[in-house]
């Protein structure tokens with residue numbers, strides 16, 4: 001299916017739209033005006049707007065997994081996070097190509113009531129910025145891929161890259177007049193205690209004789225979600241001068257973020273938003289600086305991850321007060 005020149009798309013622009021795992025009765029009830037609005041936000045400012053494949057999926061997890069390899073965590077992939085449900089994911093392809101997979105529920109009239117706090121054009125605009133970074137060669141995955149990094153280093157550099165990219169994307173949306181309001185900031189009061197509990201449970205399970213592998217997976221997964229969420233939050237605090245209010249006074253915030261918050265905000269504030277270009281050298285430097293900060297941050301929380309001289313990676317506890 002092609003959405004050709006459908007208002008308000010600029011003339012001559014076509015985005016290939018595929019429906020995946022969408023039953024006929026849902027397909028008939030999709031809000032195509034809203035999809036059109038979303039697509040306009042998706043391609044806005046893209047260097048190569050015609051290189052996007054847009055997939056609306058009725059089974060988001062299955063569609064995402066189908067595009068991942070086992071090494072990328074295909075079999076463990078879940079759209080459910082401590083920080084809420086993931087509505088979309090962008091897959092950079094060869095050259096300027098990219099595939100954006102969206103959960104069809106966000107544009108299905110019948111389901112809209114249940115998820116009305118999702119701003120659909122903003123959601124498309126968010127993925128569009130990820131595509132733009134990829135098409136301009138500023139996708140932070142490249143900061144990791146081109147280099148010969150050891151295991152723990154890869155974890156922190158990869159994590160820093162994602163946090164920086166989410167920050168850039170969200171700041172660009174704010175600059176383009178699409179603020180998130182208090183969406184992410186208000187979610188902290190639920191997410192921070194959930195992330196704290198996930199880490200505490202993982203540590204205690206290990207001390208009670210559990211295997212190390214699920215402990216590492218749970219801790220690093222929770223740290224991923226913490227840093228991603230705080231990438232969004234830092235963007236909104238910077239763009240809109242929004243106060244964090246009560247969340248930053250809780251013991252869970254103190255344990256998970258505490259005094260690291262000021263330094264992280266400082267590092268991110270030096271990063272240009274996604275509609276502004278960033279040189280490859282500055283990008284790698286920015287990612288490396290944040291990666292070093294994340295390593296110390298995780299140690300503050302209570303875990304360390306280090307590369308050893310024998311080539312192995314060592315996970316350990318730096319605190320036992322969970």
Ligand SMILES: [Zn+2]
Nearest residue numbers: 126130166169
């Ligand atoms: Zn994103």
